[in-house]
Amino acid sequence: MNGENSYKLLPAGVRLLAACMAVFVFSSPVQAGDGAILKYKNEPITPIPLHSGEDPDIVSLGRDLFHDPRLSTDDTVSCAFCHPIEQGGMDGLIVSVGVEGRQGPINTPTVLNSGLHFVQFWDGRSPTLEAQIDGPTHSPLEMASNWPEIVQKLNADDEYKERFAKLYPEKGIHPDTIRSAIATYERYLLTPNSPFDRFLRGEDDALSQEAKQGYVLFKGFGCSSCHQGVAVGGNMYEKLGVFRDYFKDRGNITKADWGRYNVTGVEEHKFEFKVPSLRNIELTAPYFHDGAAKTLQAAVKTMAKYQLGRSIKDHEVELIVAFLKSLTGEIKP
Ligand code: HEC
Ligand code: HEC
Structure with missing residues (x-):
């Protein structure tokens, strides 16, 4: 495991409390990198810049x-x-x-x-x-x-x-x-202005109540210890199967399943992958490097079980999915 993850080793109660405080203790507005105003700073996720500045x-x-x-x-x-x-x-x-x-x-x-x-x-x-x-x-x-x-x-x-x-x-x-x-x-090909980014910039009603609750759970469960930053992922490697053996349960291991090990040859990199970005995730089924999860619900359940060693209730899955759908931004023509 790489850095960042001490968060998820905290007792669940502490994690949830920290997550709630992060959402409900509002800090004063700050300038985002692209000049836009950012209402929520100190969040694990930051908005996608509105402009990319390419020729x-x-x-x-x-x-x-x-x-x-x-x-x-x-x-x-x-x-x-x-x-x-x-x-x-x-x-x-x-x-x-x-x-x-x-x-x-x-x-x-x-x-x-x-x-x-x-x-x-x-x-x-x-x-x-x-x-x-x-x-x-x-x-x-x-x-x-x-x-x-x-x-x-x-x-x-x-x-x-x-x-x-x-x-x-x-x-x-x-x-x-x-x-x-x-x-x-x-x-x-950036996709700015997702409802979640508009929320971070201060449009409180850009997010449904469900999506807001889903975001609290996303942080409380510890999803954001891996899926974080501007891309909600894409900034570290992690093993698929931290708490349980995903590959043993699935069977039929292929070379592609070895992940990072194929690049480094280091045994402990076996089954490690770049943590994928969750931006626009509702558009990109099926999920995982093996395409094994057909729906977001299935992907969230797999993550809770194998990455966090936690059982998750169906209504919690739905709330997290509502949050994940708020990460769909504008695709440039
Ligand atoms: C036959 C289908 C196919 C074609 C054609 C294809 N890709 Fe891909 N692309 C893939 C697959 C599969 C992967 C993942 C491969 C892997 O990670 O080992 C990928 C990965 C990528 C990634 C990395 C994304 C990430 O999150 O890591 C980029 C960027 C990309 N492709 C761009 C391109 C570009 C540019 C071209 C044209 C020059 C191209 N692809 C052509 C199937 C394709
Ligand atoms: C320990 C790090 C870690 C944690 C914690 C974690 N994930 Fe992941 N997540 C990953 C990795 C690594 C993958 C890629 C797995 C693969 O396909 O091999 C992934 C993949 C996904 C995908 C599929 C992405 C795609 O493009 O296929 C979704 C959706 C997802 N995670 C959501 C969540 C949610 C929701 C939580 C919390 C319940 C969570 N993750 C917790 C590391 C993590």
């Missing part, structure tokens, strides 16, 4: 590349094929499907707000969005292409040539500039 021409180039199937070997699969933006930035499948219908080993995470994560992929094997792009473009189960092939295809397109020459005069169409444009587009 609009590079964003637009990155958007076109992201939606361009020529990045795959047979011109059939774009990034958006597996990460459809309007549907929440992921495909809704248990595991991804790439060129020629080839099935991948793991569930597709959303690209929305991926720029807020400390590393990319479930196992964190890419340190940046730029580095991440070599994964799907080269994976035989995804786009099965390579840089010479991609650069050649894009070079045959006069419009791309012109745009790259203007925005990247030194390199033109090059793996570095393709990576840069796509990553810039991804950093632009």
